[in-house]
């Protein structure tokens with residue numbers, strides 16, 4: 001069955017669950033108060049009990065709300081305009097040419113995915129070229145690559161952190177501070193080369209970021225739901241505020257679809273119910289996300305945080321331990337390249353999986369010569385043909401005599417498809433996944449908006465670091481102690 005919405009379509013045929021069976025399943029699994037909870041979510045009134053705050057990312061689906069959040073001024077658009085026009089000058093009078101977003105998790109994955117996916121939709125032909133880079137990892141791995149190719153005098157750093165306290169981000173910022181020292185003073189750097197994006201205004205002020213360079217967003221916007229807020233600044237710098245606004249419009253259209261479409265025609269609800277069905281009835285513990293358009297290659301990484309940080313839990317909304325399966329393991333990769341790597345296992349391996357194929361049917365290439373345009377259009381068709389073929393094979397399987405040529409099949413999948421990738425269809429796609437995750441969280445009666453499981457590891461790492469730095473003599477276990485000894 002194909003379900004259409006303004007910007008996104010879903011084909012559920014190869015899930016092999018007919019609509020009556022799904023309706024029965026929904027009647028059993030969707031709680032009676034689902035409509036009420038959905039309305040609360042869309043109005044920013046859903047209550048995240050463990051963090052004692054409401055959940056408000058859906059209120060950010062309009063550029064007006066993003067630009068006025070916290071600061072009450074049109075700061076976001078002004079910053080975007082000046083940087084994109086080459087009018088933002090560094091402390092020594094040179095225009096900024098490179099922007100480096102330092103952030104991790106929700107402060108990295110969404111902005112990076114969006115900037116990469118929508119690059120070609122930049123809304124002007126400004127001659128000033130701004131390059132946007134991303135630095136997230138605590139090992140400084142990306143700094144090794146970025147610092148040698150940028151110039152302190154013409155580089156601006158976005159410090160993106162909802163809490164403004166994440167050690168990975170602060171460690172990267174610390175190294176950057178050391179790097180600029182030979183060229184700029186700290187005062188010069190802070191005055192023209194840093195923008196803070198955070199829900200923690202006090203911490204940005206304490207860090208020394210001038211008020212005009214602080215962009216805030218509400219505490220009630222979860223990190224993994226924050227690309228619609230000022231955290232989306234790198235996307236807006238890549239494509240312009242108007243196009244960024246169109247991405248929000250696409251998400252808004254999906255909010256309305258989620259609110260109003262009947263169950264049979266409701267894309268996020270179908271995705272959610274089929275996902276729960278695969279998890280509970282078919283006992284499939286993982287979902288492979290397989291985009292077939294290279295612009296969406298970071299989608300699996302993004303969805304890993306969105307889904308697994310939200311629904312990878314064994315504690316219900318009331319705080320009781322639960323013993324039923326909840327969110328699946330999300331993995332995947334760029335489909336066409338996966339065909340030459342992990343698809344062997346998908347077609348003939350032992351394990352069960354379900355998949356989301358994501359296809360873009362057409363792609364224009366107006367900037368190329370006609371012959372090249374034709375070649376690229378043919379390649380897009382080639383990718384779509386492969387997407388459709390592999391999806392068929394995974395569902396229907398194939399027998400070709402010998403066992404080695406046997407394709408098992410019976411792997412259920414969705415096909416999410418758009419006619420063209422645009423800021424709107426991209427926004428709708430991401431919002432559809434958000435609402436799927438929300439619906440599944442409601443079905444499993446868990447709080448999709450907290451993440452207690454990320455805390456303990458951070459504390460343990462501090463203890464190990466103290467030993468490595470010689471500040472403590474704590475012993476752990478033979479394996480850890482051996483590595484610590486070797487390092488010291």
Ligand code: F6P
Pocket residue numbers: 104105106107160161162163164165166169223224309451454
């Ligand atoms: O450790 C997990 C987490 O808190 C994510 O939920 C979040 O997106 C990420 O770290 C980064 O947090 P922040 O934006 O506060 O630096």
